[in-house]
Amino acid sequence: MSETTVRVAEGPALVLAGYEGEPLRSLDAYRAVGGYAQLEKARAEDPQAVIQQVIESNLRGRGGAFFPTGRKASFIPTPDKIAKPIYITVNADESEPGTFKDREIMLKVPHRLVEGCLIAAHAIQSRHVYIYIRGEYLEEYESLQGAVDEAREAGILGGVEIVIHRGAGAYICGEETALLESLEGKRGQPRSKPPFPAISGVYASPTLINNVESITTVPAVLAVGPEEYATIGAPPDSTGTRLFCLSGNVARPGVYEAPHGITARHLIYDIGGGVPGAHTLKAVMMGGSSFPVMTPDDLETPLDADSLGKKGYFIGSGVVTVIDERTCMVQFALRVAQFYMHESCGKCTPCRVGTRWLVQLMRAVEDGTATEHDLELTLDVCDRIIGKCLCVLGDSAAMPVASCVTKFRDEFREHLAHGGCPFGEDSQLAGLFAPTDQHAHTPMAAEALA
């Protein structure tokens, strides 16, 4: 039962610096590769100066929204301006299908995440860090808790308390305000913004929320220096490296650190060894399951926010999932829709109702009971979800489904003409089961479980 491949594919080793195949779990191992040196350096500096360096590096969020990390930190009021404690919450909920990088950070270089937390704490003058880790991550939790305890015993925390808060299975808790609600012991339902977390986050206090990779990159930024970092990757906007999550029908799946701007083709074929067997690439789940799928003609697109944006794609959490020609895209759209229906928190109407409707529509197409009109209806339902919801999950369900309907229209039509799935049992996703049991604790007719 093989391990995940985790390595620096090209460019400088930043997030994974010092990792040569042996996890740097112990403090000594991490110190041996220069661990915690950046923390010392940062603590010697004025907090504002640290934030300034992150701003100059133009490091952007790796959690999906790609928001400038330094600027977000600069929104946090300084202690002299507010009488409340200031919090940092690290988003380790990693539940976006296709994403498995934060997990490897916590397994391979946990101390670098701790170091990042402590630098951030110094920068915004916070003494309270909560790391919200998805509940399913057990080994990851143990590894990270070990690092935190070791750091505490070694007196590295310097008065900062780091608490690892374990989730309990809810994708939505990765959404920053849902995370805060969950951390407060409530149902993980997003809050309406404003107020923004920087002003009123957890416990109604100023709160900085960052993804694991973003925080872990901070020490690297200080190590190479902001000016240098800003030249790596695809400046000006997509600077530095990121951990690409390569999976699906590809020869060498894994987590690869590489600079922004390498092309999808380069990642999939040169680094990932291409599509195994005699198969051909049909589509790419680009950025995560929340975004439009990429078609082969766009493989030359450099993997940076701007280049992808121009073609209507998103870099998301660095997901690149290869889908080969044996896959029915209706089944893909159906399964994706089922995921979002299952994960919708149920707070706002368009998402709660729309995701279930999309599942019913996709199933009808797959079964061949739908009509051409249903394809139009699907696009319209997607349109009626996008931009109308309380958080972005609704959009995340609608965008991939809509992209499949538009980009693979003929395949969808075939289902209608053929009165069912033309692939029969041969599609890789044929009959793929979607969990529904979790939230049906209430007497209702079976068909309610879409």
Added chain:
Amino acid sequence: MSTPELVRVTIDEREVHVPKGTGLVETALAAGVEIPVFCYEPRLGPPVGACRMCLVEVEGMPKLQAGCTLTAQDGMVVKTARTSTQAAEGQDATLEFILVNHPLDCPVCDKGGECPLQDLTFRYGPGKTRMSFEKLTFEKPIPISPTIALDRERCILCYRCTRFSETVSEDGQLIAANRGAMSVITTFEDLPYTGAFTGNVTELCPVGALLPTQYRFEARPWEIVDVPTVCGLCPVGCNVYATVREGKVKRILSRNHPEIDEGWICDKGRFAFTHLRADDRLAQPLRRVHRRGLEQISWEDALDEAERLLRNARGRIVTALSGSETVEQAYALGKLMRVGLDSHQAMLPEEVSGALDAYRLPLSAIREAEVVVVLGEVPVVERAPVVDLWIRAARRNGARILDEADEEAIGGAARVVLLWSGPGGRGGETVAQVAEKLGLADRDGCGAFYLPETPNGRGAADAWAACCDEESAESASIGLLVVSGDEAAANENVRALAEQAEAVIVLSMFHGLAAGWADLILPGTSYLERDGTFVNLEGRLQRLRRTATPPCPDELEWLAELAARFGVDLAPYAAGVFAEVSQRVYGGLAFGEVGERAPLRGYPEASEHIARTPLPRAAQKPRRGEIRLVAYKPLFSGAAVERVAELQFQRPQPELELSAEDARRKRITPGDMVTVGANGSAITLPARVNRRLRPGIARVGLEHASGLGGIVEIAKAAEVLA
């Protein structure tokens, strides 16, 4: 407070100026524009932006915004569905999604015709549905309590009801379970939703998902009228509507008086009205005939009989008031007895005092207080339910809630409010003294309240006092005891007096109460069947309306007739009587001016007229180690509640509340059977430990106290037997 800065907002090309921070929904209304909402309800705390019905276009913002979550900022330019196609599309989208799972059963839905969803669908909704798949289906309707039914298929998950339970009544019982499309409203393990305020969720629900069981299939909107009146079941005097069909009350709804109830009413006020139709409700007078018990007689005969009894006892008549009479009834009765029959002696179930008139505040001021001191040992919710909600609101606002007037703790607080809830309050004198000690008089936002046991004791006392200036010495014997109303009829002291009286006339709604000991029983009306006025615990004069036709004549009619026989001139209708009272008590205020939403006026003349009944000795303080038993009248008790089947589940369990310290001292754990004894008699009840109860105090519902009170012995039942 500084006057808030005004900002200019443009809504659908109309300019309005509102205070900065005003909700956008309210701002739009000020501009005459309606932004449709479902989940938005400011009384439930900050907006949640869940239903997405209120989507609007805001200049400078890329996406549509949930209007309910925005506040007015200067220069803001907003376009609603009326002027923005984008917003209109958003609104259509939300409405279509809401209707996807909503059943088409409006014709058989009690909400039909007064349903926000139905109205909005009618105004903006899609003609036909595009959803051709199975809707979500649930078991329906399911009772979440004997008074409320839940239809999960109609529910649109606006979370109003759960937010009420979480943040207003703070009972944490009505919740959302599961996630996403499977989300449902429910209680834990389907236990009944219990508490003083549960019924409010039936009014908060914007669809027909949460409905009162009493109203099921009772009426259609076009057959009913909602008559504005005031609840007469407790001294708060919440403003309500009585929904009336063919002269019968079908439902009680709140009628938001922002200073008194903010639109919340308790379940007693909402659901107890069916006692009007109780099986033992009296319509005909009854007379005791020797050995043959009671016989029905005509009203003519009844009045002749009453006249006879009154004449025989001239000068020796004692009147026992209930404190639930209207001001007018008390005045009419008083004038007959005092002017017509020279019998000035009256008693009320409790002491009344004007001592608090110097510390008057609207109840809503409690929410703004920095410190709220709650004195006395009876839970506020049991005496004046809605006051409990104001105290909770104060706590959420950051106020400190204390249980003793500790000057240290109160410290430099600017706004201090005192409340007395329990025995020893002496009609407000005690708390008035505390207020004086703290120097609260004429301090902005400071004041004091006494929570009486009777809904209109103050009004009745003032009226009785005002109707005649003569006084007379107490006569040695009681020739006739006139018992006015069911509270008096149920009162032990009154029963005791009846023993001594040569004859007894009882005015009562129900056969059960006086059948055993009255010589003449005259059927009475309910607060829902009377025109007149009440004075609530704020000292606020309010207007009651006759919402339903009683099975018997109005008291004022036959009192006037009877009075005439003794040469006393009385108007047979409330307006006339009030005119007379008003001259003496309410500064000549006209009946018509009392007001639909009455303001809090001061009545300087009133206090002078107060009947000074002898003060009962203050309850003795328990010495170290001693425990004093407080037997209180629970909210869900009394003649009305006892006659409403749906409310029986709300009545308190027989149990003894103990403070944590006393429980520890006596090695009593929750659920233990304990024996409570005093001078000979004893009762045995299961124990409940209440961390908030002060040591030295034990508490039990009156109906379970069997007469015990004062200092008692408490021990584990087992140990007593041993």
Added chain:
Amino acid sequence: MTAFHDEVQELRKLYPEGTRSAVLPALRLAQERHGWLSREAIEEVAGALELTPAYCYSVASFYDMFRLEPVGRHTIEVCTNVCCGLVNAQAVLEAFERELGVRPGETTSDGEVTLRAVECLGGCSTPTLVAVDRRYRQSVTPDDVPAILAELRA
């Protein structure tokens, strides 16, 4: 007071006073003890946190990892999201169904094993990911299934 009560008080200390943050940890603790969250378990949690059972149930029912019905001594959780699906998760799930004779969401009649299909567990590059009593097994194929179960039952 019970040991559970005391442990919950310890958990509360990790968070500011007067907050409800210990609800998830406390529910997890209760589930680790009883295997699932029975009515009594939820009442115990509520008691220790001074919250209503209804509130704790409302929270518990929101999250996938809290079980509100009895479960087997062991749980097998198979990721059936697209990444694993592309590399035959369905076959792995079916192998477990065959070997155990239960459908996803069900427990074997001897009360030993509960089989579940779950959403992406974050092991997409080593499909199929299977969590055996919450421990991840990567790159599981249908052929591995008998061995995994043998191990469990051993």
